[in-house]
Amino acid sequence: MADDHHGPTVRIYLAVFASLMFLTALTVWVAFQDLGMFNDVVALGIACTKATIVILFFMHVKYASRLTWLLAGAGILFLLILFAFAMADYVSRGWLGMPASHYLQ
Amino acid sequence: MQTDFPLFPDQASSFALQVDALYFGILALCVFFALLVVILVVIFAIKYQRKSDDEVPRQIAGHLGLEIFWTAIPAVLALGVFVWATVLYFHLITPPPNAMEMYVVGKQWMWKLQHPEGKKEINELHVPLGESVRLTMTSEDVLHSFYIPAFRVKKDVVPGRYTNLWFKATQVGSYHLFCAEFCGTEHSRMIGTVHVLEPQDYEAWLTGGTANEPIEVAGERLFEQYACHTCHKMDGTGRGPSLAGLFGKTVALEGGGTALVDEAYIRESILNPSAKVMAGYKPIMPTFKGQISEEGIIQLIAYIKSLKVPELTSME
């Protein structure tokens, strides 16, 4: 089979690589700036961006069938479900204002 | 109390009737649907028995209206039950403000219970009839679960933190106390008895017997034994905050934020003092982790709760 879905070119790979390196440098630099709680947000935002770039280009999802999108999406969606529902418990413990058990130790 | 062959638990708390009402409500719903399906499939089996080997019945693909009908009806009924059950749940976990305080420590494999007046019991709990009782519970080792079937109450007892449970006994008698969460070898022997006494009998029981030191007195002794009073002076001049009248208030913390001074906060402040330091104080208090038992911490909490300032400021 000739490669009928057009994979990325070498030029795209290099561009992807450059942006990944740039984002790595950026995340280290930002880590040393005091942004308060936004440090976490920015660091995670950059990490997500990098992961998306890798998935789309290096892992060819941008050029892949709908099914691959669906599979990758399902993995991420259920990961978020795990995070969200587990965190929901920890965040809302003690909302009742009762001496609830929201402190460990 | 118990007949030889009972089929239903005693109804000995204010919750029992409400919980049983929900039980029978759902039961009626279930019986209805189960009978509906069973009667239908039995009728079909009789009526549509295969007559000959090459019989092919009329094929029916489906019916959208029917599908919507039997999707919507169960959904609506389920939501109705959800509302009923959740309203009941909130009632079951919200103690009235004037409830008596008792303390429970679970360990492999016994229940250690303590009354506000200081009376300690093991695997036995005496409570007065008609009075709301709120339990503050923790475990010394693994998970346990405090369960009184006749009261329809249960709550896991978790090491490292406090959980709560409350009830109001409505029938004099003796009832089972079980550990419902598997906790090891003798799990099934981690059982006890709850005795519901007439209030005057309860008073008599309390004053009888020995070792009747009120729990906050024991706490006060610990308070001095561990030299807490050298920093936590009642007039607020010490290196630590005055603890008088502190319980139940919301305090500002060093570094921002607030905390409600409750059992969990006091426990944390004893075991891990620097975690939430009150505003205006330094994190100089040493940890007492490993030095005070769970029961000792409970006694200290009771003592701190009992410290009142003459003109109590508003709780909020």
Place this chain on the structure above:
Amino acid sequence: MAITEQDVQASEDAPSVNYLNNGYGLKSWLLTKDHKRIAVLYIISISIFFALGGLFASLVRFELMTPEGDLMSSDTYNKVFSMHGIIMVFFFLVPSIPATIGNFLVPIMVGAKDLAFPRINLLSWYVYVVAGILGTIAVVGGGVDTGWTFYTPYSSTYSNSNVILAAMAAFMAGFSSILTGLNFVVTIHTMRAPGMTWFRLPLFVWSHYATSIIMLLGTPVIAITLVLLMLERGFGFGFFDPNLGGDPVLFQHLFWFYSHPAVYIMILPSMGVMSEMVAAVARKRVFGYEFVAFSSVAIAILGFLVWGHHMFVSSQSTYAGMVFSIITFLVAVPSAIKTFNWTATLYKGSIVYDTSMFYVYGYLGLFLVGGLTGLFLSSMGLDIHLHDTYFVVAHFHYIMVGGQVMGYLGGMHFWWPKITGKMFPDICGKISALLVFLGFNFTFFPQFILGYMGMPRRYHVYPEEFQILNVASSLGASLLALGYLVPGVYLTWSIFKGPKAPDNPWGAKGLEWETTSPPPTFNFEETPVVTEEAYQYGQIEEH
């Protein structure tokens, strides 16, 4: 069921080479890549574990005949019920239908020559066997006493039994089921025969697709949870033990993220079996095909959002509990849809009174009770009283034994002629179905009453007033055990002495009935071309 002369003739004319006689000797079986042979390997191995788990169950029921602990010590009792749970859940219920009947039928039903990855399929069986050996070593080497739930910090710090070995065994068994699920997902997506569109797939395949989703998305979380548990127990890394800074309730979150959907891994395939059998028994298209198909997927997805209903009294936040509770109620809806659609399929059908029909009716009865009692437990106010009592035990046995095992046994009978090429005596099948149904109800119905009276689960000794119901339950269990033994006898007999099976003994629809019994190694002489809907017994009328 009547076998005509022509049928017998047809099967005798069938090509003599089938998957069973295509190669003899141990090596041709142990190195096979044929999904049908692997299914047979699985049938044999899960039967062994079912017998082992059943043995432990009967020890439990024997001990509970009296309130005192007179048969064994508490320690032994705890190990016995733990091993019963671990073996039944991880080594029987989870793999049972998917790895055996599913493994055999999914490729045939979609019209493929094999699963997409035959070597991975074989690997999954080997991983399962290694897991089984690890589990057996854990039992022989002293057992494990944490219950199948492995709750921390008991399992990670306090228990003195082979927790790491048992957790390792469960971990490996999970890996094996991931491989099975992965194979199904890919096969169903890419290997369907020409004309086999998604909405022509048999509902059995739909339910296996839904099951595979759970296997892929849920199993890795139990794997990591067990890894964390092993790290804590083995190296003193703190994750869950409060003395090491952790929170024991977090373990429950991670554990139930898999273990609740795992219940659907157990029940969904049996729902698929029932859909096939109902259609064949009534000789009629399954009513509301799309609704039954989508309800499988809905159950699989919603099943991931309800795990917290195992934690209503665990000190989980009330608000999180509310969310979990309401979604749990919603899961009842797709299950109800399936039940109503099966009932409607029987309406104006042509119902045959054979073994399949007995199993279908038994399944419907038990699944109804099991499903409906779930409503009690999803009600937060009521669950406070019922949690960790025998009510829960009865409920999940109605689903996992009443529903799942009934489906497994029914399916084994239904496709037995296809798998072995031999017929079993119909009357024996009916008797076994009756025995299982009656024995099951005798065993587990009393436990609902026990539970509401407040008898906690996992109790070795118990107060005297619970004795009569426990005795009733134990007597029922012996009837149930008989019901499970009988099919073992006559099915084995039929392999050697049973009459030869025709290609389609029940006059059922589906690609598996179009190939020979037993099928050839590559399932079909020629890749089938599908031109009609599933279950097209006659002209379909639209409403």
Place this chain on the structure above:
Amino acid sequence: MADHALHHDHPHGLAHQFEDMPQQKESAVIGMWSFLITEILFFGGFFATYLIYRSYYPEAFFEGSSHLDIPMGAFNTIVLIVSSLTMAMAVHKSHEGNKRGILVYLTLTGILGLTFLVVKYFEYSAKIEYGLVPGLAWHPHGENSPQLALFYSLYFGMTGMHALHMIIGIGLLIWVFVKAAQGTYTAEYNAPVEIFGLYWHFVDIVWIFLFPLLYLLGTQGGGH
């Protein structure tokens, strides 16, 4: 799918159960993605644990993080990104059926993978030396020692599991390399290289998250 289901005269590399090469390749890619889903949720359990404890014990996590070596972590991040590029190039060459190209880029990828592990080895040694391994060699005794230990449990658990995936990846890489050297892969049949590439990139992505969460957290210690 075509119905020329005859078992003979099938193309090089086509397994018996498939009808044609596109079907086989699609199956391989979907199979790998299905496996990666399980990997996402496998690491997801770790990340969920991390998130929850991090939100409970921010100070202890800042403190723990501040003992990690950011230059080493950053260096390893760069190593993995470069290795992802070389891996992508190896896949690219396999699509062209360029055997020499595959071998060159696989070699580079393998060397980078080993470099990562060597750096990791030095990091681990340092932690053992300082007594920062919970349960085995644990020296801190402050009052937040358990919470600090929790951070290091997660650090070793997560990076250890990641390193295990790297080791497995290098093993697979050697296998793909040998097959490639034998000339197995052509412009038509190259699915193994492609799906191995997916695995390698996935392991890289895990590290992309581990680096900021574990290493960069300590730079603002106590800031909030």
